[in-house]
Amino acid sequence: MGSDHPTDFVGDICEAIRGSVRAAIDDAVVDVTGGNGHYTITVTSSVFAGKNMVQSQRLVYGAIAHLMKGDRAPVHAVDRLTTRTP
Amino acid sequence: MLSAETKSQIEGLIQKNRVVLFMKGNKHFPQCGFSAQVVQILKEVGVPFDGVNVLQDAALRDGIKEFTQWPTIPQLYVDGQFVGGCDIVKDLYAQGELQKLLGAEAEDVPAPVIHVHERAAKAFRDADDGSGDLLRLEVSSDFKYELYFGPKKAGDFEVKAGGLTILVDRASAKRANGITIEWVETADGGAFRIDNPAEPPSVKPLSVTELKAWLDRGDKLEIFDVRGDDERARAKIDAAKKFDESAEAYVRTLPKSTTIVMQCHHGGRSRRAAERLVAEGFTRVYNLEGGIDAWSVKVDPKVARY
Numbered sequence: 001m002g003s004d005h006p007t008d009f010v011g012d013i014c015e016a017i018r019g020s021v022r023a024a025i026d027d028a029v030v031d032v033t034g035g036n037g038h039y040t041i042t043v044t045s046s047v048f049a050g051k052n053m054v055q056s057q058r059l060v061y062g063a064i065a066h067l068m069k070g071d072r073a074p075v076h077a078v079d080r081l082t083t084r085t086p
Numbered sequence: 087m088l089s090a091e092t093k094s095q096i097e098g099l100i101q102k103n104r105v106v107l108f109m110k111g112n113k114h115f116p117q118c119g120f121s122a123q124v125v126q127i128l129k130e131v132g133v134p135f136d137g138v139n140v141l142q143d144a145a146l147r148d149g150i151k152e153f154t155q156w157p158t159i160p161q162l163y164v165d166g167q168f169v170g171g172c173d174i175v176k177d178l179y180a181q182g183e184l185q186k187l188l189g190a191e192a193e194d195v196p197a198p199v200i201h202v203h204e205r206a207a208k209a210f211r212d213a214d215d216g217s218g219d220l221l222r223l224e225v226s227s228d229f230k231y232e233l234y235f236g237p238k239k240a241g242d243f244e245v246k247a248g249g250l251t252i253l254v255d256r257a258s259a260k261r262a263n264g265i266t267i268e269w270v271e272t273a274d275g276g277a278f279r280i281d282n283p284a285e286p287p288s289v290k291p292l293s294v295t296e297l298k299a300w301l302d303r304g305d306k307l308e309i310f311d312v313r314g315d316d317e318r319a320r321a322k323i324d325a326a327k328k329f330d331e332s333a334e335a336y337v338r339t340l341p342k343s344t345t346i347v348m349q350c351h352h353g354g355r356s357r358r359a360a361e362r363l364v365a366e367g368f369t370r371v372y373n374l375e376g377g378i379d380a381w382s383v384k385v386d387p388k389v390a391r392y
Contacts, residue, residue: 078158082236
């Protein structure tokens, strides 16, 4: 999974992920690490309370879907997505 | 846009079979690490499943993402319902929930015994940020290890070791019994070393900085250089013996648990030799990653690069 993933995206991808998740989920605390197309994302928010894993992850994926679209997307894969409540 | 045609194609697929995995590649040759992990889990659970290769159909590849409202592949469907992607399937499997969902009996796994050396325990205590998260050990089906701090999940074992509590999920537990976690000094600071008696022998990667630390500490080991005389004349590690016929004969007299490090120019040829030793039954065979070149760059600049 260490292969190269070219993208046309210009800018800090980790920051773009953080910003997109925060824009979609008000109280989200977002931790993003990674690079070269592969990212690990941890989101803490009260919005996940009472939701199952699919519902919780769908909220996050929905927020960053535009960063994952197409063959030259800045986010090629999310290696690990963790959602938790504060 | 999801076309009506693709939509009905997907509906047909998830109704035709009880367990359907939309994946990259087929179940014999997954073409993506995430798909491969889910295939491995489904095989371990032992239920028949249908693998749908989305790489063969661009409309399906985009369509399934829209259909499920899920931007990644693989995607697992059971009884026509979306279960999750790789992370979720792994979690459900680790908790024994996937087995229930698939109607397979969850194996009764005993709590593993783990040993943590004092230096490693101290490193873990130092890394604890006090957030209440606990150390988690994961052992994948191909014996790759992950150690990180995280919250307790349903079904976790809480294993006490070295004054620590270590979380181990049920899937990892059966591969984690008897594990020893040590802390080894390297030029980059230090690293955890995991010794697992349950792991089938394989060639282990060794960094040049770690080898330097072993040598400085006077660890008992054998280093062999598989290169020829011409290359050895240009650059060599003093402790490395030439791996010629007499060296091979000598190796065969050693106990199979001897620590053996194989070295060459960049780490390719030595890996093949190391694999041969593993095939002969040696259990602690290391390949020096990056070879003499990495040694020159990171450990001893007096050794020439070529």
